[in-house]
Each structure stands twice: as C-alpha cells, then as structure tokens.
Amino acid sequence: MEFVVHLRSAVSLLGRFPALAGVDLDVAPGEIVLVQGPNGAGKSTLLRTCAGLLPVVAGTAEVLGHDLVVDRRTVRRRVGLLGHATGLYDDLTVADNVHFWARAAGAAPADAEAAIDRAGLAGRLHDVQVARLSAGQRRRTALAVLLARRPELWLLDEPHAGLDVDGRELVDELVKGAAAAGATVLLASHDLDRATALAHRSVTISGGTIVSGAPADVAATTAATAAAAEVAHVS
Amino acid sequence: MFRDAALVAGKDLRIELRSRVGLNQVAPFALLVLVLFAFALDPDRGVLRRATPGLFWITVMLATLLAVQRSFAAESADGTRDQLRLSGLDPAGIFLGKLVGIAAELLALEVLLLGGVAILYSAHLRELQLLLPTCLAAAVGLGAAGTLYGALVAGVRGRETLLPLLLLPIVAPVLIGATSAFEAALGGADLTVAQGWRWLALLIVFALVYVGAGILAFGSLLEES
Amino acid sequence: MTSAPANPLASGSEPDQTDAAPVTERRALEGTGSRGSRIVGTLALISLAATALYGLVLSPPDANQGNAARLLYIHVPTATVAYLAFGVTAFGSAMYLWKRTEFWDLLAGASAEVGVVFTGICLLTGMLWGRPIWGVYWVWDARLTTTLLLFVLFLGYLALRRVLVGSPSRAKWSAVAGIVAAVDIPIVHYSTSWWNTLHQGTTISPQKTQMGGLMLFTLGLGFLSFLLVYWWLMIHRFRLQYLETRLDEVGLDTAIAERRAEAGRAGTSGPTAAGPELAEVR
Numbered sequence: 001m002e003f004v005v006h007l008r009s010a011v012s013l014l015g016r017f018p019a020l021a022g023v024d025l026d027v028a029p030g031e032i033v034l035v036q037g038p039n040g041a042g043k044s045t046l047l048r049t050c051a052g053l054l055p056v057v058a059g060t061a062e063v064l065g066h067d068l069v070v071d072r073r074t075v076r077r078r079v080g081l082l083g084h085a086t087g088l089y090d091d092l093t094v095a096d097n098v099h100f101w102a103r104a105a106g107a108a109p110a111d112a113e114a115a116i117d118r119a120g121l122a123g124r125l126h127d128v129q130v131a132r133l134s135a136g137q138r139r140r141t142a143l144a145v146l147l148a149r150r151p152e153l154w155l156l157d158e159p160h161a162g163l164d165v166d167g168r169e170l171v172d173e174l175v176k177g178a179a180a181a182g183a184t185v186l187l188a189s190h191d192l193d194r195a196t197a198l199a200h201r202s203v204t205i206s207g208g209t210i211v212s213g214a215p216a217d218v219a220a221t222t223a224a225t226a227a228a229a230e231v232a233h234v235s
Numbered sequence: 236m237f238r239d240a241a242l243v244a245g246k247d248l249r250i251e252l253r254s255r256v257g258l259n260q261v262a263p264f265a266l267l268v269l270v271l272f273a274f275a276l277d278p279d280r281g282v283l284r285r286a287t288p289g290l291f292w293i294t295v296m297l298a299t300l301l302a303v304q305r306s307f308a309a310e311s312a313d314g315t316r317d318q319l320r321l322s323g324l325d326p327a328g329i330f331l332g333k334l335v336g337i338a339a340e341l342l343a344l345e346v347l348l349l350g351g352v353a354i355l356y357s358a359h360l361r362e363l364q365l366l367l368p369t370c371l372a373a374a375v376g377l378g379a380a381g382t383l384y385g386a387l388v389a390g391v392r393g394r395e396t397l398l399p400l401l402l403l404p405i406v407a408p409v410l411i412g413a414t415s416a417f418e419a420a421l422g423g424a425d426l427t428v429a430q431g432w433r434w435l436a437l438l439i440v441f442a443l444v445y446v447g448a449g450i451l452a453f454g455s456l457l458e459e460s
Numbered sequence: 461m462t463s464a465p466a467n468p469l470a471s472g473s474e475p476d477q478t479d480a481a482p483v484t485e486r487r488a489l490e491g492t493g494s495r496g497s498r499i500v501g502t503l504a505l506i507s508l509a510a511t512a513l514y515g516l517v518l519s520p521p522d523a524n525q526g527n528a529a530r531l532l533y534i535h536v537p538t539a540t541v542a543y544l545a546f547g548v549t550a551f552g553s554a555m556y557l558w559k560r561t562e563f564w565d566l567l568a569g570a571s572a573e574v575g576v577v578f579t580g581i582c583l584l585t586g587m588l589w590g591r592p593i594w595g596v597y598w599v600w601d602a603r604l605t606t607t608l609l610l611f612v613l614f615l616g617y618l619a620l621r622r623v624l625v626g627s628p629s630r631a632k633w634s635a636v637a638g639i640v641a642a643v644d645i646p647i648v649h650y651s652t653s654w655w656n657t658l659h660q661g662t663t664i665s666p667q668k669t670q671m672g673g674l675m676l677f678t679l680g681l682g683f684l685s686f687l688l689v690y691w692w693l694m695i696h697r698f699r700l701q702y703l704e705t706r707l708d709e710v711g712l713d714t715a716i717a718e719r720r721a722e723a724g725r726a727g728t729s730g731p732t733a734a735g736p737e738l739a740e741v742r
Binding site: 380384387388390391392393397400401405407408411412433434452455456458459 | 620623628632636637640
C-alpha cells in the first residue's frame with residue numbers, strides 16, 4: 001500500500017536541536033491518526049515536518065509521495081496545517097483572508113464562500129476584520145482557510161483548543177468529513193477523550209521518537225485497522 | 236509568477252484599504268517632515284527652494300522605511316510566514332507582489348509630496364515627462380531593495396533599527412540619482428534637462444538590478460534553513 | 461592617492477589560497493593560535509616594523525607633500541586590502557550559496573570584520589592626510605564617498621550577522637545580504653562619480669607624486685605588511701567564529717541520543733500510561 005506519510009528514522013532540526021530524533025511512522029490514505037505525548041515531545045515538530053516546513057537531515061521522509069529530504073517545497077501546496085498560530089492577516093476581514101489563501105492554493109471563490117459557510121462564519125462575521133474576532137472565531141476562520149484549500153493531508157495541532165462546544169463538534173465533523181472524502185488526518189491533541197474518539201488509532205511520541213504505535217507495533221493490527229477504516233468510510 | 240504577484244499585491248493593497256495606515260499615518264508624517272525642514276532651513280533665504288529636490292527625496296526615504304516595516308509586519312505576525320510558505324505561491328511572485336504593493340504606496344506618496352513642495356516650498360513643477368518617470372523608477376528601486384531587506388529582517392530581533400542601517404546605504408544611489416534628476420527638471424541648479432535623463436537611466440538600472448536580485452534571492456529569504 | 465601597480469613583494473602572499481592549509485587542521489584547535497598563525501604574526505610584526513623604519517626614517521619627504529606623504533604608506537595599502545577583503549566577502553557569500561558549506565560563510569564573515577577595520581584605518585589616515593594637503597578633512601570625491609558607503613554597508617552586514625547568531629538561517633541570509641551589498645558598490649561608484657563631476661567639477665585632484673625608488677619600495681613594504689596583518693587577523697577571526705559555532709553545538713549524534721533519552725524519563729509519568737491504548741481501533 002502507498003502511504004501518505006512514510007517516515008523511517010527521520011531526524012528533523014529546530015535550529016540545531018533534533019526535535020525529531022528518529023521517527024518511524026506510516027499513515028495510510030484516509031486514516032485519522034492521533035499523535036499524543038507530553039509537552040515538548042515533538043508533536044508540533046512532527047506535524048511541521050510533515051508539512052515540509054522543517055529540514056529532514058537524516059532518515060527517510062516521504063509525504064504524499066514527495067521525498068522531503070530532497071524537496072520540501074512541492075508538497076506544501078497539498079497539505080494544510082492548523083497550528084497554534086492561525087496564519088491570518090489582522091487587518092483583513094474573514095472573507096478577505098479565506099479568499100486570499102484559497103486563491104493562492106488555486107481554489108475557486110465559490111469554494112472559499114462554501115468554506116466560510118461551513119465554518120459558521122457566514123452573515124455578520126463575514127466582513128469583520130480578523131483583529132476584532134475572539135480567539136475562538138479566529139480559530140474558525142483558520143479552519144475555513146484550511147477547508148477552502150482542500151488539502152490532501154490535514155495536519156491539526158490542538159484543533160480543539162480555544163473553541164466552544166459547537167466549535168469542537170465542528171472540528172470533529174470536518175475531520176470525519178475530510179477523511180470520508182479521502183483526505184488523511186494527523187492530529188495532535190491533549191484532549192484525549194475527544195481525540196481518541198475521533199481517531200482511528202493513536203501513536204505516542206516522546207523524546208522525539210515514536211514510543212508506541214510505530215509501524216512495527218502496528219503490523220500486527222494492520223488488518224484490523226484497515227477493516228476499521230473501511231467501516232469508517234461506510235459510516 | 237505574475238498571477239501570484241498580482242494576488243499578493245492585491246492582498247497588500249487591500250490591507251492598506253482596510254487599515255488606512257498609509258493614508259492616516261504615513262502621508263501626514265511625510266508632510267510633517269516637509270514642514271520640519273522648513274523650520275530648520277529658514278524659508279526666507281531661498282535655501283529651501285534650492286534644497287527642495289534633496290528634501291523631497293529624504294522624505295521619501297523615511298517614508299520607505301515605514302512602508303517596508305509596515306508591509307512585513309503583516310507577514311511576520313501570527314504564523315502568516317509559515318502560511319505563505321505553505322501556500323504554494325512562487326517566491327518570485329511573492330517578491331514581485333510585495334514590491335508592487337510598496338512601490339504603489341510610494342508612488343502615491345510621491346505625487347502627494349509633489350503637491351506639498353509646490354505649495355509649501357513654491358517649487359515650479361516643470362518637465363513632468365522627466366519628473367514622473369523619475370518618481371516611478373525610484374519607487375520601484377526603493378520598493379525592490381526595501382522588499383529584499385524587509386524580508387531579511389522580518390524575523391529577527393531589533394528589526395526596527397536594523398532595517399535603516401541596512402537599507403539606507405544601499406539606496407544611496409537612488410537618493411543621489413533622483414535628487415539630481417529633480418534638480419535637472421526643476422531648474423535652479425547647474426544641471427540641464429539632458430543630464431537629468433542620464434540620472435533617470437541610473438535609477439532604472441538600480442531598479443532592474445534589485446528586481447532581478449529579489450527574484451533570484453527571495454526564495455532563500457522565505458526559508459528558515 | 462592612486463593605488464600602486466601590482467607589487468612583486470605583495471603578489472606572492474595572496475592570502476585566501478594559502479590560509480586554507482592551517483584551517484583544515486582546525487578540529488584539533490584549542491585556541492585560535494597555532495604554529496602557522498604565530499609565524500604569520502611574527503612576519504607581520506617584522507614587516508610592520510620595517511615599514512615604520514622605512515616610512516618614517518629612511519624614505520625622504522615628498523617634494524610637494526612633505527612629511528604628510530608618509531601617511532600614504534599606510535593609507536594606500538589599507539585601502540587596497542580593504543577592497544580585497546570585501547571582494548573575499550562577496551566571493552565567499554556567492555560560494556556559500558553555491559556549495560552550502562560552513563567554510564565559505566565563516567570566510568565571508570571574518571573577511572568583512574577585518575575589512576571594516578581596514579576601511580576605518582584607511583578613512584582615518586585619508587582624513588589626516590587631506591587636512592594638510594587639501595586643507596579639509598573630507599571632500600565629496602567619488603572614491604571617498606564610495607569608500608565611506610562601503611564602510612557603512614559592511615557595518616550593516618556585520619550587524620545582521622550579529623543579530624542572526626544562533627539562527628539556522630544565519631549563513632544563508634548573511635550570504636544574500638553580502639551579495640546584495642556587493643552588487644551596490646559599482647552602482648554607488650558610478651552615481652557618486654557622476655554626481656561629483658556634475659556638481660562640483662573635478663575636485664582638488666591629488667598632486668601627482670613622483671615616486672622615487674625608495675618610496676616605491678616603502679610602499680611595497682606597506683602592502684606586504686598589511687596583507688600579512690590581514691592574513692593573520694583572518695586566521696584568528698575565522699578560527700574564533702568556527703569555535704563560537706562549535707561552542708553550543710554538540711555533535712548531531714549526541715544530540716539525537718540525548719533527545720531520545722528524554723522519552724525514557726518522561727515515560728514513567730505520561731505516555732506509557734497510554735500504552736495499552738496503542739493502535740486503538742475505534
């Protein structure tokens with residue numbers, strides 16, 4: 001099977017610090033995988049590495065078929081990253097932001113409007129400057145940007161943080177919808193109850209390595225996972 | 236590349252439209268500088284009129300620093316730099332887009348300042364066919380060098396003080412060239428209009444060199460390692 | 461004020477090729493000094509002493525300029541070496557962008573540091589010379605103006621290097637800044653020379669000095685001295701920068717081992733508790 005994320009002994013650097021110190025991870029298409037682990041374990045770094053933002057200096061790292069050791073740029077257009085920062089322009093309105101990033105990714109204006117609707121930002125908030133939004137509304141705008149860009153790999157860093165009950169429900173729905181539509185999701189979260197319910201499986205990262213859930217561990221349960229993924233597709 | 240440039244330039248001009256920092260802060264600041272020069276140089280003795288071209292371009296340089304800082308403040312806030320790298324936009328296109336945004340603001344400011352020196356310093360605006368291309372070439376040159384250094388210092392500590400130190404010596408030829416071209420056009424100095432065209436050529440060379448350098452180097456500046 | 465023709469004494473000691481040799485032994489360094497650097501340093505001292513002797517005592521005062529001409533034995537060599545130093549910086553920056561090896565980055569950085577010092581000496585001696593000969597410390601001559609701007613440009617370059625210490629982008633961004641600054645120099649030179657000729661006519665041109673054999677020899681000695689000083693400073697600055705970057709850096713293997721060891725420590729509290737839920741199937 002062709003994996004969406006395929007890492008073997010991958011080492012990536014934050015400055016000179018090996019924040020990922022040899023990671024083995026396989027993620028199959030359509031999977032929702034939870035990355036858990038203590039603060040500073042390397043969760044965010046793992047997501048940023050998969051996004052092609054950090055240099056991989058040793059090991060193998062392939063994302064969506066692109067070798068990140070050789071070229072980190074081409075893969076970027078195809079992934080969506082929702083990090084702690086929202087990546088929005090404060091002076092622009094919600095609609096301006098979503099339309100700009102959507103067009104940059106080659107999406108149509110109609111996609112941008114649909115994404116704004118889906119994120120619950122239609123109506124009053126549509127033309128409000130992002131600087132005037134609450135933290136939760138900012139996160140929703142960032143979600144709308146992510147939706148509009150239609151990434152094939154979703155990288156969500158604490159997607160539930162700062163959102164109200166409706167917002168967290170929305171995240172879950174969007175993630176399930178994306179996976180059902182064939183996208184792959186990697187999410188890091190401390191909200192373990194909600195995230196484990198959402199994910200097909202979880203891996204634990206600590207000290208920059210996968211301490212459980214690495215491909216060797218998974219091999220035994222691969223059949224079960226694949227079956228579960230099928231079930232998820234059907235439901 | 237050009238599609239991406241248009242997109243980024245449109246975004247930057249829209250930021251200006253929404254925030255109006257250029258209109259509400261930079262333009263009044265520039266006019267204030269013209270007034271301060273008048274206080275410093277004693278308007279009665281004609282010093283002001285002779286120094287008009289130099290004062291005009293010094294004012295534009297100061298405004299350039301503000302415009303560049305403002306343009307890159309947006310790109311370093313709240314993860315927009317990462318988002319820009321993830322966007323798949325061509326780095327050369329991003330460079331051209333930021334450049335067009337800054338140059339457009341500078342050009343508008345230069346036109347405003349022309350009115351300012353005509354009224355406050357009683358400058359006779361003649362030879363517009365030389366004056367206006369000079370404004371344009373200088374705006375592009377300043378915008379290109381400014382965009383390069385703006386991106387360079389956007390992520391570092393103390394960027395407010397580092398940018399002038401890096402940018403002002405680089406754009407010294409623009410100050411010399413544009414001032415001389417203005418002197419040629421406005422008369423008063425011992426320059427002829429024909430000599431003014433030569434200075435315009437220098438400004439164009441400067442602009443081309445730095446647009447080229449930016450297109451080549453901007454990809455490296457966006458990447459962190 | 462004209463730079464002397466290629467000097468037989470100086471041409472044998474082009475620094476950038478030869479100083480690669482001591483630099484390759486750098487892994488064993490404990491300080492920045494080594495046998496090679498001490499030899500170069502001693503030669504530089506002897507040569508400087510000889511320049512002082514010839515420049516101040518043995519060479520005759522100039523027919524037109526008198527004793528002030530003795531400043532040129534320092535001024536002209538430092539100017540030339542400064543331009544050479546910035547040339548090395550530009551070359552090192554370009555080579556870094558091509559090869560991406562630390563050597564070129566450190567070479568560019570070290571050369572800019574030494575170049576700024578030499579430019580400073582050159583400007584200072586030039587002003588001291590200008591006061592008696594031209595009557596003023598400074599004229600807005602094209603060469604002077606260009607040199608002054610060069611000085612400021614590379615001060616900015618060094619300031620950028622300083623704020624980027626510890627950043628993974630330091631070498632690359634510095635290289636871009638070095639090239640962008642170097643590209644400006646010809647434009648600055650053309651604009652200042654046009655500006656100067658159009659505005660002021662030709663400035664007070666330096667009186668042509670007829671250089672006798674002894675004076676030429678002394679000037680050559682000056683070139684040799686300042687090239688040796690440049691070389692010697694380069695060895696030390698290069699090595700110092702190299703050691704500085706090593707200071708906070710343990711080898712990647714060690715760093716990876718340390719990072720992986722965190723998993724064991726943290727494991728007692730957090731993640732192993734989640735162990736049984738691994739590969740959980742929904």
